[in-house]
Amino acid sequence: MPDVLSYSLADFFYTDNPDVLSPPEDFLEWINHPRVRQCFSFFEQQLLAAPRTSTEILSNIDNKRRKIINLTSYNYLGLSSHPEVIQAAKEALDQYGLGASGAPLLSGTFDLHARFARMLADFKQKEDCLLYSSGLGGNMGAIQGILRKGDMFILDEKCHKSLVDGGTLSGAKMLFFEHNNPDSLAMMLEKSRGKRVMVAVEGVYSMDGDLVKLKDIVEVCDQYKAAIYIDEAHSTLMFGPNGRGVAEHFGLEHKMGVSFGTLSKSFGGVGGFVCSNADLISYLKCYSSPWNFSCASSPPVVAGLIKALEVATRDSSLRDKMWQNVAYFKKRLVDLKLDIGQTESQVIPIIIGSSGEKLMSFAWEIQKRGLFLQPVDFPAVPAESRRFRISVSSQLTQAEMDEALNIIEDVIAKGLKS
């Protein structure tokens, strides 16, 4: 196979191999090629301690433990290892054991789950909330539960896979509008006249860090009486005067029909939650498979998450620190003349361009220098805008930021000039 790096996962999805247990032969040839194996070795590198900003990995480069500055984890507020969160989870482990041992409907709902769901509904100013054991499962389950064959599901083209998969599972017809473009959305809504319609957007788009243009989107949706589903995976606890997310930031929470969040990012745990009106939540309890046919979240995790919500909302100190770090990073990256796109959040891309070779060689070099900053390649992002993606955390110290930025300057900024 010549020029192996010009291929990507997008090339091997379909197969004419009659044996369903055998992946396509050209896929196997590609993925086993030494150059491709080297690229894939960036994935599944093992973290050997908490996803703090300074931690340790078992590097796939040389199979050695390596101390690294971590700009890859979504632990935006450092809550995954906050001492109060750990203590709450430890106590719950002693009282409740490890697993919930049942689906929420039958035996998996503990007092912890009920309390946390209530706290989240109140926090998001909705009537009720459903907790899922996975964020992806939450999006898939909510959309599958709400929409039916014959309905229209209209998504921003940059929406996460979990929203798209939810649409597929529901049987609704899916249409995609141009990213953040209200005119394009209006065209799709025009095509959907006479149908039940739900529009999906994200608070912060996870590959670019830009925000939904919510005022424009709401205006168009109001015109067509379309319901809005907002995924605030990367914005909850960080945006808005009270940390409730981008809808709060724009003063438009009351316009959101469904507000989704994940518990794996700023919350530092795992799981998803869906907030909406009480009738819809009780309907979802009957028709959302990832909720009623899957084990509930582990009780110690839920106890840790309750504490995480308390810590993150009792004052604004964690998100204030995170925003200070974001401002510092952005300024230094712009000073280095790096392309950080249109980010308005703690997700900061460094866009390299179309060269897969450069992306991978920079990725190797920065890791050897002690920086954990993962490459993002096509088809996860467009082929002409391969990138690194920084997750800024409140935990980053000045020394960690300066060391990370020195490595970025030496390897990426200088490498792009040469």
Ligand SMILES: Cc1ncc(COP(=O)(O)O)c(C=O)c1O
């Ligand atoms: C926008 C968005 N929604 C949903 C998810 C799924 O969340 P989780 O990883 O907690 O399953 C992600 C994960 O990256 C995401 O970025």
